[in-house]
Amino acid sequence: MDNAPVFAVVGHPNKGKSSVVATLSQNDAIAIALEPGTTRQRQAYPLTVDGRTLYTLVDTPGFQRPRRVLEWLDAHSVSASDRAETVAAFVTQHRDDPRFTDECELLAPLVEGAGIIYVVDGSVPYSAEHEAEMTILRWTGRPSLALINSIGPDDYSTAWQAALGQFFQVIRKFDAVRAHFEQHLSLLRAFGQLEPAWESPLDQATGFLADQRRQRKTQAARLIAKALEDIMSYQEKRTLTTNQATETNERALADTLRRSWYQHQRRREQTLRVSVEHLYQHKRIQRQEAELEWHSDHDLFSEDSRRVWAVSRRYLATAGFGAGAVGGAGIDALTFGSSLGTGALVGGILGAAGSYFYGDRLALPALKIGALQDGLKTATFGPVQDSQFGYVVLGRAVDHWWHISHRNHAGRDQLDLAPADSHWLENLDRKSRQDIQRVFNRCRKRRTPDDRQRVVFAAAIEQAMTVYDDWRLNRT
Amino acid sequence: MTDTAIRLLLEFDDKVRRDHEQPPAFLHRRDRKYALDCQQRDMTPSPGHWLAHLERLSGQGGESVADAALGTWRRIMTGFILAGCALGVLTMLGLLFYEGGQRINVTVILAFVFLQCLLAGFTTLQAFAGWQPWRPLLTRFADQKSPAALGKLQPQLMARAAHIGGLAFGTCGLLTLLVMVVVQDLAFGWSTTLNTDSHRFLGLVQTIAAPWQWLWPGAVPDASLVETTRFFRAQTGNLTLNPARLGDWWPFVAMVWTFYVLLPRLVLAVIANGHLQLKARRLLNRHPGLTALQYRMETPALETGNAHNDAQHQPDTSTNSQLKPLPESDTVICWAGAGEPELPDALNGPDTLVLRAGGRASLQDDTLTLEKAANHLAHITRPAVIVVTRSWEPPTGELQDFLQHARELWPPTSHVAVVPLTTSGQEEPPTHQVQQWLRFTERLGTDFACVSLPPLFPQNPYRQGEL
Known part of the structure; x- marks a missing residue:
């Protein structure tokens, strides 16, 4: 033109x-x-x-x-x-x-x-x-x-x-x-x-800009989904000779591996932050955010500290119900339905109960030392076995996305990511919760989700972003 | 047997993997441009053409990832073929082993052929079901970590290699049989522990031979051959049998081998190859990278004008000048509406000459103001003028011109105190606003002008007394 x-x-x-x-x-x-x-x-x-x-x-x-x-x-x-x-x-x-x-x-x-x-x-x-x-x-x-x-x-x-x-x-x-x-x-x-001649190009431009914004949201959801998959399935490994294995204190080894594990998770989270910022063409943001870390050894995920990341025990229980029910439905399928659907019910109850009672504390990824092979032993730490960790990372990522997507490029203030103070995830529909939980479960078992599951997972995350956006809109 | 689809999948997968490092905006521009080029040339973009396009631009460089990955499988297939050939010869020699005392049992050969059919069927089933029972072996002996995309094709690749190995096995077995037929007199017979009569065995072999009955009738055993060639291991000899009859089984054996070992392997190898290519095409079509590529090709590349970067060119906001005390002065010039509606009392004494310039006033009015001030200052020994400004408005070139003009008109000893006022005029302006005025006077480069703060509103002494 x-x-x-x-x-x-x-x-x-x-x-x-x-x-x-x-x-x-x-x-x-x-x-x-x-x-x-x-x-x-x-x-x-x-x-x-x-x-x-x-x-x-x-x-x-x-x-x-x-x-x-x-x-x-x-x-x-x-x-x-x-x-x-x-x-x-x-x-x-x-x-x-x-x-x-x-x-x-x-x-x-x-x-x-x-x-x-x-x-x-x-x-x-x-x-x-x-x-x-x-x-x-x-x-x-x-x-x-x-x-x-x-x-x-x-x-x-x-x-x-x-x-x-x-x-x-x-x-x-x-x-x-x-x-x-x-x-x-x-x-x-x-x-x-x-001017009349300017109406058409400006209408086209606004149309393209609106499309771009929609596409960016989808792309951001994919970036978050990929990061969550990486974080939830990450395992820190160390190979030890037989001598090293006997000489090393197991506790000290667990501490070293735990530190490296956190370091890696923080780095991955930071990479996600930068990717989302670049997606929205923010390249010069100064960010202030609490680090992804256990506040004190084991209690980051106590109800109080979890609440600040918008994940409630009730939410986890319902998410657990969904995932458990899916597992239970498998029992029904294997018994050709002769369990009359009780599999889904039992699975659901177990999943919910597990999340509820287990929800007070994060199950730390445990140190595992493998069997001797070719004169070497492999010590591993992770993946994290508790999906709460994933929800915390998700909560932080969605909050960051929201701030970035609503930040104008004229803004030069430091981006301060204060923790959310509500259980916004509770508004997420049941299917999306199940889709998220299902991928978390796969990652926990170090099973790579297939392409279809990835697509569904990213869609569920995008839905979570919409829910967060609505929650913010109604709050402010 | 070309591997075009696999090669395309591997090359595409590798390209997508390498693109992960590239900024998304660059990828979008690159692929959108390619799509628009295709549109102009009336071409439909395809992954193959896209790869060729990128390769043409980058130039050929070293061994491709597809060559490396398929090289491993070529070696595996060669191993299967060599093993198949060796085993085929050895197996046939074993089956035809004849030490002169006993005959070669056709029943054993049939059983072995049946086993071959079973193995071939199992290999195909394994490929279709995606089982990989041999995977640990492959992981242990493979040269390098194969690309992830190839991992999904391993069952099919293995099935193809196995069937081609089986084909080599069958071919070498058949050739060995034919050689043995020529160089030795093979004495076939049939034998079984089961209490069966020759009619039933005849029925079995004729059913087996049905496929080539029209092709080679001589290779279908007749009733007399079946009846006369049955033997029992405990039997010492059959003197009534013509020894030449014992060799009449070989056409049947050769055809059994051809139809039930060689042909199934050939057909299944073709199917395995077809399945492999189909799976590779399907994997490519479902590749997340292809979805992303199609998205990039279909979506217009929108540039919002963010290429320009002058963030480093921030103005120098350091200030060397200091605030000066407000001079004693009875001349106040209100610049561009400052001091409206009224000046702070501390600046506006009963004998103060208040003049206005800038803003809505014309340039002639400014000159008149300067002249009036000059006349007033002419009678003062240490002439000082207060120019009040709006603290929030930036100093402009017009004020600079005004002050330069004033310097020319006013007595040489005179000086100016620029006093920025806030909207209320009752409090000190914020630091960043004062700083811009300090930098402004600094830029003037003389001592003629300085910046002073307005006198704070004096406390009411009576009110203090009340407290």
Whole structure:
């Protein structure tokens, strides 16, 4: 598309122009600072689909000398009809003038036909000194939209709306750091409304962006599923000679293996974090999160500490019921149904009871020392035998995903992953619980799930993500 | 016997495995571009073509993973063929062992052929059921860890190797039989402990010979042959029998061997190969990597404009300048609406000259303000001017121009204190806002301007007294 719309994001210095561009272009590598003049040159951020540009956002420096520009324009214009040409003449004449570098940078795309996205900070009072720059923008004759961005906590947006209404066709509020994805799309659609020819590419763009978001959720679920499979089936191994086996204290060996086992699990979890962040194009996040670790030797999974990861004993009991029932149904199948379905019932009760009574404590992966073979013994630690561990990892992963998927690229704050405080997983449907539990059981036995099971597992995780999203939505 | 499907599966699996290291965005772009190229050329993308496309771009490099993995199985198959040949010769020699006293028992040969059929059937069943009872052996002796995708084909690969080995066994057995027929006079007979008569045995052999009855009638034993060639081990001799009749069994034996050892193995080897190729194709079609590839090829590659990276180019926010005490001054200039609606009392004395510039004022108004201030300052020995600004608004080029112009107009000893005010004017502005003004005066590069904080609102002494 040769005539893809271009939108120049312009305004007073330090009002969040780059933040708006960073969020809409999903780019967290744009320099954003509470310092005027962070942006010195215009920079184009095209949205392309298969190499075809649908629209381009242009980040620009802020106005530095708007009254002087306006004075020049006034002095060189005869009538309203020549105003756009006069602005173009100003840019041509002052291109090399260091006093007007910023003005030329921001006016050049408008002269070339870009639409105007004028950004103001709605958290500070309206100031009449913006009128000169708004007048210049009106002189360009380009379609325009004003964005009230809020950098600080105060709200002066009503006063801004009244003032901006005199200069701009459309006025929208948009918090570049906190706006939801739906608001991004809505804003882009509003860009499309500025000129009839822009409606179609912007509609297409929002369609692609919405699809991309859906696909990312599915991909994130797959990444989490793969990590869970790895973590739940991981076994730490050490090969010992006969001498080493006799000399080594079993307890010390168990400690060494346990430490390596945790280290590996933490590393795997971190890899998952980075993968999910990169999937959502967040490459510069600083994260703060409690480490995946036993708080004290054996009691991480006591009811209290488990609750903070959103896994309740009741949930585990119901998940256990599902898994047990599946096992029990196998008994029915083997007896050609002559057990009249009691297999499923017994299996379910056993599974539930096991999870309930067993739920107080995590069954640690035990140290196993194998038989002597070729003069060597193999000591193993893991895989973890308690599925609660998997639910904790799942809870943490889903929480991280949620924060990442809802984080705008203008955000520069540290990502603080505080533990969830509710049993959100209880809202997960029974089938998804069973699918998750089934894969956990396979991993525990070091049996690799087949491709079909993996697909079902990832779908169940995606469902858990939806449940978490709903829970967050209803909570906030 | 080509292994195109297996080779494709292995190459594809290996490529997918190597792609794990690549960023998903890159993979998406690469495969989407390939799909669009195919679309332009009216071609349907396929895994084979995709691999060829990537290989063409990367160039051929060393032994492929498929060659290495299939090489192991080729060696296993060669082993089976060699063993089959050797065993075929030895087995036939054993079956035809004739020390002159006893005849070669056709019943034993039939039993052995039946065993061969059973073994061939079991091998096929094993492949279809996916059993791998020989797996520990393979794990122990295999050169290297085979690719995971090949692991799923092992039952079929093993069945094919076994059937081809069986085919070699049968072929060499048949050739040995024919050689023995030529170089020796073989005396066949039939014998059994069971109390059966020759009619029933005739029925059995004629049923067995039914498949080639139309092809080679001479290879179907007749009643007289069956009747005359029965022998008992305890029997000392049959003088009435023509010894040449004893050799008449060989066409039957040769055909039994051909039809019940050689042909089943041939057919089952073909089936095993077909099954292997089918399974490889099915595995490829269900490969998670193929689903991902199809997704990448079908989904448009969306770039949101995140290629540009200037995160390293953050502005220098270090500040060397310090806040200066607010100078004694009776001249205050409110810049761009600062101090509206009213100045803090501490700045606005009864004799204070309050002027306005910037913001809504025109440039001519600014000049007038400067001139008025210049006139006022001309009569003061240590002239100082307070320029109040809105602390939250960034300093712009216009203020810079204004101060430079002021420096030119005002007496040389005069200086300016920039005082950033908050919205209420009653409290100190936050540090980050003060810092931007400090850096602004620093950039001006002279001592003409400095930054001072507004005087805090004085406490009400009467109120203090109340407390």
